[in-house]
Amino acid sequence: MTSPILATEGLTVRFGGHVAVDAVSCAFQTGELTAIVGPNGAGKTTYFNLISGQIPASAGRVLLRGRDLSGQSVSQRTRAGIGRAFQLTNLFPNLSVLENVRLVVQSNAGQGMNLWSMASRHAELTEAAEAILTRVRLIGNRDQTVSELSHGNQRKLEVALLIALDPAVYMFDEPTAGMSVDEAPVVLDLIAELKEQRDRTILLVEHKMDVIRTLADRIIVLHNGALAADGDPATVMASDVVQEAYMGRELEDV
Amino acid sequence: MIKAVLSGDMPRSVVLASILGLILFCLALAPFLFPGVRTVDTAARICVFVVLVASYDLLLGYGGIVSFAHTMFFGIGAYGVALASTHLGRGFDALAGGALAGAGVAAALAFVIGLFSLRVRAIFFAMITLAVASAVAVLVSQLSGLTGGEDGLTFQTPRELGPAFKFGDELFGVKLNGKLLSYYLVFTGSLILFLLMLRVVNSPFGRVLQAIRENDFRAEAIGYRVVRYRVAATCLSAAVAALAGSLYAIWLRYVGPDTTLSMEIMIDILLMVVIGGMGTMYGAVIGATVLVLAQNYLQNLMGAAGSAIEGLPVLPQLLDADRWLLWLGVLFILSVYFFPTGIVGRLRRS
Known part of the structure; x- marks a missing residue:
């Protein structure tokens, strides 16, 4: 072992x-x-x-x-x-769905302390976030504010944030x-997919x-x-x- | 081009864009459009307060951090310029040195306060800033040998910024003197500082601040060290407030506890942020303009209105010029009630 x-x-x-x-x-x-x-x-x-x-x-x-x-x-x-999704939905309620995921991608990219460049110009972060949204089937809600999402979609986004973080x-x-x-x-298919990766x-x-x-x-x-x-x-x-x-x-x- | 200057943060409303354009136009040409000592003074005050309020918005509207020490940082910048000019002589080097030193001291002080109190709950930070700001205000009025105490300090700025300096005759009936240059120094400095802050709130860093405001617990859980970001925002905001204070001191050629450190100014800043719209930056422009104009002209306006309706019962007493503060209060309550997201929030929604 x-x-x-x-x-x-x-x-x-x-x-x-x-x-x-x-x-x-x-x-x-x-x-x-x-x-x-x-x-x-x-x-x-x-x-x-x-x-x-x-x-x-x-x-x-x-x-x-x-x-x-x-x-x-x-x-x-x-x-x-160590990444975590929460039992009680725990999101950034007044930001858009895309922005929620992009914040995670940006954290992984180590761009948080970047004070000068425009966040909207970081196409690579946006694209990575959009790819995650497509996987959790929330791409259609991309620009919606999180507080307007249905409960089910908020749960999906909760999982999306963890998948975007992609921890060990x-x-x-x-x-x-x-x-x-x-x-x-x-959501269960996504977890099964992660399991199939075996890493x-x-x-x-x-x-x-x-x-x-x-x-x-x-x-x-x-x-x-x-x-x-x-x-x-x-x-x-x-x-x-x-x-x-x-x-x-x-x-x-x- | 415009998009790059505004860091991609467009007004997103035709009405808002027009109002902002009008304010910019009026401030840029204030000495020519509204010649007069008092009007130009009002315009300079608006410029300075736009920066001061925007730096507070960075903290409150984007970072969700409540501070009562913002006037303290404003004052540190103002006293920095005053002390440097008093002791190093009237030169641009003294102005620049004083402003930079003021910004440095403000940032350092913010760093210490932030490091000690932002680790705990945000309310603790608000209380500490209140205590420190009161202590500094007392200190400034007591250390009269250094700060001039309650009387403040009157100092000389470079000759080029004074009314005695003439660099031409007249343009459109406006005397081309140092006071005009001084105004444009304040205007340009304020514009640059405002655009810099617009840049910061639209950067990846700005997005993290918003995330922390929304949900600091989750921001931490996706890997952001929340304390670090809060402290950084506090330092940045303090430094910009100090620079605004420096500009104000250069314009007034005077500093005193009442013009820079008083709790009244702190309350003004809060009102301006709330009326304009928190977390929008443009709200600072509108809030500062509306409130400074009201403070300066509401009294006159009411005096005029009061005498116009002389003879009617009760109304003239209500509109008496001495009641202007009451009406300002009413205006404030109404604006918070009808525009809870501020003027900018309201305009963007419709």
């Missing part, structure tokens, strides 16, 4: 007396898509927040390519290769939450079991903040404990 691209070692966070994430140690390989499941409040999003740096860990470490990320800010981790580690937090049956496949690591928090079954190479289960199960989908889903305690009814209709 090659050395993992991302690993958490005893990662823990406490809020007062409550342990939200409890000593989670887990390693992720390049090219692997790991689904993270567990009941509401199990600490899935908090686990993401610890990895991407939104909240500091009480104990434990996050390692990217073997390098300790403790004390690094969100933007430093982003530039190091993709973290999707319920990417299809609240999307209609027609819209969700667009990206994908962490996916998802509730829909059919999605997990088609996409995941591996499942980890969080319960009360602790790692409750870890393994290939068939094994994890078949384990009685997991089925009864954490999947509950969702598995019954499978």
Whole structure:
């Protein structure tokens, strides 16, 4: 086994007396898509927040390519290769769809501190952003203001920003939450495409079991903040404990 | 060509473009169109305030950062020129040196304030700037040996910028003297500074500032170091405000706490940004023009209106020239109510 691209070692966070994430140690390989499941409040999003740096860990470490990320800010981790799409849509509401994506492309191009050239003249940034919009099928909404977009399209844009960032580690937090049956496949196809590339690591928090079954190479289960199960989908889903305690009814209709 | 000068940020409204064109035309030819000490003084004040308000818009409208220290930076630039001219003699080198030193000090001070307070919540920055600005204002009035205290400093600018210097006879009935040159120095300086800021807000850096204003959390998560951008914007805005202060000092040949450091000017700046339209740059032009004109001429206008309707009940008292501040307040409330996005925002929408 090659050395993992991302690993958490005893990662823990406490809020007062409550342990939200409890000593989670887990390693992720390049090219692997790991689904993270567990009941509401199990600490899935908090686990993401610890990895991407939104909240500091009480104990434990996050390692990217073997390098300790403790004390690094969100933007430093982003530039190091950890990218994140959010569960609650988190965009730039009064800017256009194109501008949202272009900001990400511009960040990757390291052009942020450029005070002199005209942003609109950077054709290469605009073209790259348009290419992303075409992939997520938002090109038709290119010049719309984000706050005017439908919920489904905002979710797509949320994913588009992460795809534009193109980090080594993709973290999707319920990417299809609240999307209609027609819209969700667009996003899921994109994730499948990324997985096919086999050079990206994908962490996916998802509730829909059919999605997990088609996409995941591996499942980890969080319960009360602790790692409750870890393994290939068939094994994890078949384990009685997991089925009864954490999947509950969702598995019954499978 | 025009597109390049305006950094691709066109007015995007025929009415707005016409108003801006008219303002530019009037300011460019003010000494010839409106000869008179007071009118030219008003025009120079508009030029300076356009730059001052635009630099504040860079901070508030683009960066979403509230500061109460903008007059402090304005004052630092003005005092820089005054002190340099007082101690180094009346020369252009003293003016340039004073202006650059003022801009440097302003940027350095902004850097320190920003570094200490912008890491935390934005409201903290607003409070710190209020405290520092008040402290500096007290300091300036107390250090009377250096700053002239409450009386301020009267100083001499180069002879070429004074009314005694004549370089010709008359043109269209306007005396060709140093005061005219002084006006064009202020006008040209303001125009260049304004166009530079227009450039900055339309650069990739400007886009990042807008992103941070919209959602600093996400801006950080797509790889931008938010603190760095906020501090950079604060320094830039402070330096430009200081340069505007220098131009104002050169024009007045005087600095004092009331003309550059007072809280009243800070409130004027806020009003101008809001009336003109935040985050548009052109709003600074319109806001500054409207408010400076109102401050200078509303009183006269009302005096005229009051005497015109003499004899009617109540109305003459309401329109009495002494009530001009009340009407200015009413105008402000109405404009915020009807144009929440400012005059520029309203014009661009229709």
